[in-house]
Amino acid sequence: MASISTKHTQDEFDICIIGSGAGGGPVAYELSKAGFQVAVLEKGGWYDEQDFKKDEMLSRRKIFRSKIQNEPHILESPKTDGTWSSNTTGQFWGGNIVGGASNFMSGYFHRLKPEDFRLLSEFGPIQKANIADWPIGYEDLEPYYTKVEQEIGISGKVVPHPNLEPRSTADFPFPPTAEHPIATRFDKAAKALGLHPFPMARAILSRPNDGRAACEYSGYCGSYGCHSGAKGSSRAALLDKCVNTGRCKIFTHAKAYKINTDNKGNAISVDYYDNGPNSHQAPSRIKAKIIVVACYSMESSRLLLSSPGQKHADGIGNRYQQIGKNLHCCAGGTGHGIFDLSKLNSSDAAALKIRGPFFNRALQDWYFIDDKEKFGGRIKGGTIDFVFDPPSPTSAANKLKRDQDGKLVWGSAFKHRLKSHFTQSRDFKFEVFCDWLPTDECHVSLDSSKQDQWGSPVAKIKVGYHPHDLKVAKYIVDKGVAVMKQMGAHSYYGNAFTSPTANLMAGGLRFGKHAHSSALDADCRVHGTDNLFVTDGSFMPNGGSVTPTWTIYANAFRIADKIKMQLGSPHKS
Amino acid sequence: MLASITACKPVILQRATAIQQNPGTSANIPENLVLSTAQRTLIDAVQMQLFPKDGNGPDAQDLNALAYLEGALQDPANIEDGDPAFIVKGCSWLNDMAQRSFASDFTSLTVIQQDRVLNSIASTRAGENWISLLMYYLTEALMLDPVYGGNIEQKGWRWLEHQPGFPRPTTGKTYLDFT
Numbered sequence: 001m002a003s004i005s006t007k008h009t010q011d012e013f014d015i016c017i018i019g020s021g022a023g024g025g026p027v028a029y030e031l032s033k034a035g036f037q038v039a040v041l042e043k044g045g046w047y048d049e050q051d052f053k054k055d056e057m058l059s060r061r062k063i064f065r066s067k068i069q070n071e072p073h074i075l076e077s078p079k080t081d082g083t084w085s086s087n088t089t090g091q092f093w094g095g096n097i098v099g100g101a102s103n104f105m106s107g108y109f110h111r112l113k114p115e116d117f118r119l120l121s122e123f124g125p126i127q128k129a130n131i132a133d134w135p136i137g138y139e140d141l142e143p144y145y146t147k148v149e150q151e152i153g154i155s156g157k158v159v160p161h162p163n164l165e166p167r168s169t170a171d172f173p174f175p176p177t178a179e180h181p182i183a184t185r186f187d188k189a190a191k192a193l194g195l196h197p198f199p200m201a202r203a204i205l206s207r208p209n210d211g212r213a214a215c216e217y218s219g220y221c222g223s224y225g226c227h228s229g230a231k232g233s234s235r236a237a238l239l240d241k242c243v244n245t246g247r248c249k250i251f252t253h254a255k256a257y258k259i260n261t262d263n264k265g266n267a268i269s270v271d272y273y274d275n276g277p278n279s280h281q282a283p284s285r286i287k288a289k290i291i292v293v294a295c296y297s298m299e300s301s302r303l304l305l306s307s308p309g310q311k312h313a314d315g316i317g318n319r320y321q322q323i324g325k326n327l328h329c330c331a332g333g334t335g336h337g338i339f340d341l342s343k344l345n346s347s348d349a350a351a352l353k354i355r356g357p358f359f360n361r362a363l364q365d366w367y368f369i370d371d372k373e374k375f376g377g378r379i380k381g382g383t384i385d386f387v388f389d390p391p392s393p394t395s396a397a398n399k400l401k402r403d404q405d406g407k408l409v410w411g412s413a414f415k416h417r418l419k420s421h422f423t424q425s426r427d428f429k430f431e432v433f434c435d436w437l438p439t440d441e442c443h444v445s446l447d448s449s450k451q452d453q454w455g456s457p458v459a460k461i462k463v464g465y466h467p468h469d470l471k472v473a474k475y476i477v478d479k480g481v482a483v484m485k486q487m488g489a490h491s492y493y494g495n496a497f498t499s500p501t502a503n504l505m506a507g508g509l510r511f512g513k514h515a516h517s518s519a520l521d522a523d524c525r526v527h528g529t530d531n532l533f534v535t536d537g538s539f540m541p542n543g544g545s546v547t548p549t550w551t552i553y554a555n556a557f558r559i560a561d562k563i564k565m566q567l568g569s570p571h572k573s
Numbered sequence: 574m575l576a577s578i579t580a581c582k583p584v585i586l587q588r589a590t591a592i593q594q595n596p597g598t599s600a601n602i603p604e605n606l607v608l609s610t611a612q613r614t615l616i617d618a619v620q621m622q623l624f625p626k627d628g629n630g631p632d633a634q635d636l637n638a639l640a641y642l643e644g645a646l647q648d649p650a651n652i653e654d655g656d657p658a659f660i661v662k663g664c665s666w667l668n669d670m671a672q673r674s675f676a677s678d679f680t681s682l683t684v685i686q687q688d689r690v691l692n693s694i695a696s697t698r699a700g701e702n703w704i705s706l707l708m709y710y711l712t713e714a715l716m717l718d719p720v721y722g723g724n725i726e727q728k729g730w731r732w733l734e735h736q737p738g739f740p741r742p743t744t745g746k747t748y749l750d751f752t
């Protein structure tokens with residue numbers, strides 16, 4: 001893009017953060033609170049509680065998300081015959097407004113375990129997997145996990161179980177959210193099987209806090225924006241307050257496309273398109289002392305790869321070809337227990353029909369698996385979350401128009417299927433999470449043929465999985481199915497998957513001690529720079545066997561402290 | 574949480590192919606299509622076959638399914654998918670089939686004859702796609718918020734004991750206001 005037409009922002013910023021989601025919010029919050037001048041570039045608009053209606057059409061039409069027509073990704077997946085398929089997709093856009101995907105998450109929150117930080121030394125190498133120990137330990141992150149409980153607002157209850165991670169506080173600052181009657185049935189079943197059920201923590205306020213209302217149990221949570229402010233999105237929990245400091249400016253509709261570096265290799269400015277209503281996509285430039293990238297895994301890698309400079313011929317920090325490598329998803333699977341309400345007594349049936357409160361249960365009895373017969377020794381396992389799928393009644397009704405053989409059913413037969421599905425059965429779900437081992441077959445690069453609406457190469461995402469992941473996932477899925485059976489479900493099944501979990505991607509810019517095997521240093525600074533940081537989930541060498549966002553938030557708070565130290569006191573900066 | 578797939582129109586590719594195979598279809602139809610009276614009568618009859626008055630909950634007319642469909646066919650995203658053109662095209666297939674089988678227009682047939690004609694066209698790929706697309710819009714008329722014109726008086730929700738979320742979309746805050 002011709003630099004002559006580039007518009008320069010006049011303001012001087014200490015720090016410029018690209019992306020306003022879970023990775024960007026904590027840095028903006030901490031730095032603006034500490035007195036620094038903060039700019040946040042967010043390619044989406046600002047929407048809030050007034051806009052978030054429980055309207056299935058919002059997700060059917062991908063409102064609040066980038067569109068495949070304007071900003072596609074290329075997805076390369078393994079086929080059963082050993083070749084790779086290549087498709088254009090929009091599935092990786094989980095939320096592209098102020099607050100990012102954290103507006104739409106369910107907020108099922110888990111910490112990692114100390115062993116996740118040293119997977120290689122704890123469990124040894126696995127052939128063709130690029131497993132690495134983290135350059136920090138659990139104890140370095142623990143204070144920040146605790147901080148997230150308070151600042152984002154995590155509700156829960158500590159129930160001791162064999163794999164409970166160490167905590168510096170006795171319990172959560174907010175009591176658990178209201179529970180659905182299924183939780184009691186679940187606890188009974190799990191205990192009968194000798195398991196250790198525990199309530200899942202949620203990034204949802206169970207009582208009002210700091211200007212945010214408590215959860216109102218709308219029954220429509222994950223995938224839907226929150227109308228009460230209870231959900232711990234980066235926007236509701238952090239960015240609203242940043243703006244109130246008067247020191248944080250959020251540039252909406254600002255799409256960063258290049259980070260400029262100087263002859264020492266340090267970041268000096270960010271080029272972005274100003275897509276505001278009257279700006280006609282004007283190329284613009286913003287300068288800051290520190291630049292932070294938090295665009296959501298593959299997009300953060302893409303931005304670094306798209307930013308070559310004098311000292312960074314192949315993209316920033318890419319001297320050893322580490323940028324975009326070791327991307328990971330969550331391996332695992334899903335399962336269902338379906339209750340036929342006509343077979344239950346009326347009070348049990350009525351209880352299962354309730355919509356509003358949460359299931360909120362998890363099992364970590366197989367976080368480590370010691371099954372010599374199956375695996376030859378102790379291995380890393382995973383977590384089972386027991387959840388409700390967000391309701392999408394129109395999609396559910398549409399699916400029922402086809403019978404088991406895929407044949408269309410209409411007329412009274414179709415109406416009968418609808419009536420029985422909606423009124424006579426309840427489907428409870430579990431989700432299994434285990435490590436998606438990093439390999440050479442899972443990474444991000446720039447696509448040479450496809451460009452986004454601004455003419456920049458799009459990200460090509462290759463998502464090969466390691467066969468070990470599938471073995472572990474199947475093992476745990478079977479355990480989940482056994483629990484559903486014990487609960488008295490009338491039909492139950494589960495499946496492991498190998499497809500990418502588009503909303504739960506991490507890695508690509510892993511941190512480590514050595515520049516030749518990682519993209520970032522222990523403080524999440526891009527190797528070869530002094531002042532360019534990455535604070536989304538890209539830093540993670542492995543995802544742990546849980547959803548990642550608590551760890552993303554915690555690490556972003558940790559890096560905010562490092563950046564504050566580097567900048568010194570605000571008035572000197 | 575694993576993001577679930579928000580299932581949408583299942584047959585877009587085949588439908589596009591069918592249109593390509595019948596050149597002149599999409600090109601001849603204005604983008605802001607309004608169905609002709611004959612087409613409206615025909616689709617109304619088909620919808621009543623797909624979602625009949627049978628004593629089990631509302632029928633297509635109770636849900637205002639035809640008016641809902643006409644509204645949905647003005648939605649730019651649905652126009653871009655080629656839906657208006659495809660739906661109009663299907664009306665002629667259906668009438669051709671009715672003429673061939675019973676020497677009469679679809680709307681003049683008995684309920685049993687109409688069902689036979691629908692079954693005949695469902696045995697072709699394009700015909701099957703056409704019925705499937707009409708059912709897709711019927712399920713929208715059944716389960717979407719009444720603000721979109723279907724599900725009158727929440728008849729669909731009440732029949733299926735569906736509890737909507739809150740706050741519900743309102744005029745001025747529908748998905749069309751965010752596109």
Ligand SMILES: Cc1cc2nc3c(=O)[nH]c(=O)nc-3n(C[C@H](O)[C@H](O)[C@H](O)COP(=O)(O)OP(=O)(O)OC[C@H]3O[C@@H](n4cnc5c(N)ncnc54)[C@H](O)[C@@H]3O)c2cc1C
Pocket residue numbers: 018019020021022023024041042043044094095096097098099100101102103104105106107108109110222223254255256257294295296297299303503504536537547548549550552574575576
């Ligand atoms: C439906 C759903 C359910 C989920 N449920 C859970 C859950 O239960 N538990 C859990 O732990 N996690 C969950 N997640 C995942 C969670 O939302 C993400 O882990 C988290 O939001 C990631 O934070 P991030 O900062 O990396 O990305 P995001 O929060 O997505 O933020 C990135 C932001 O950067 C912006 N951006 C990107 N590129 C640019 C650019 N070039 N210029 C300017 N701005 C840019 C984007 O528009 C976006 O707003 C869920 C996600 C979804 C979508």
Ligand code: SF4
Pocket residue numbers: 204214215216217218219220221222224225226227228229230231
């Ligand atoms: S269920 Fe609670 S947290 Fe979820 S969207 Fe509704 S009010 Fe917000």
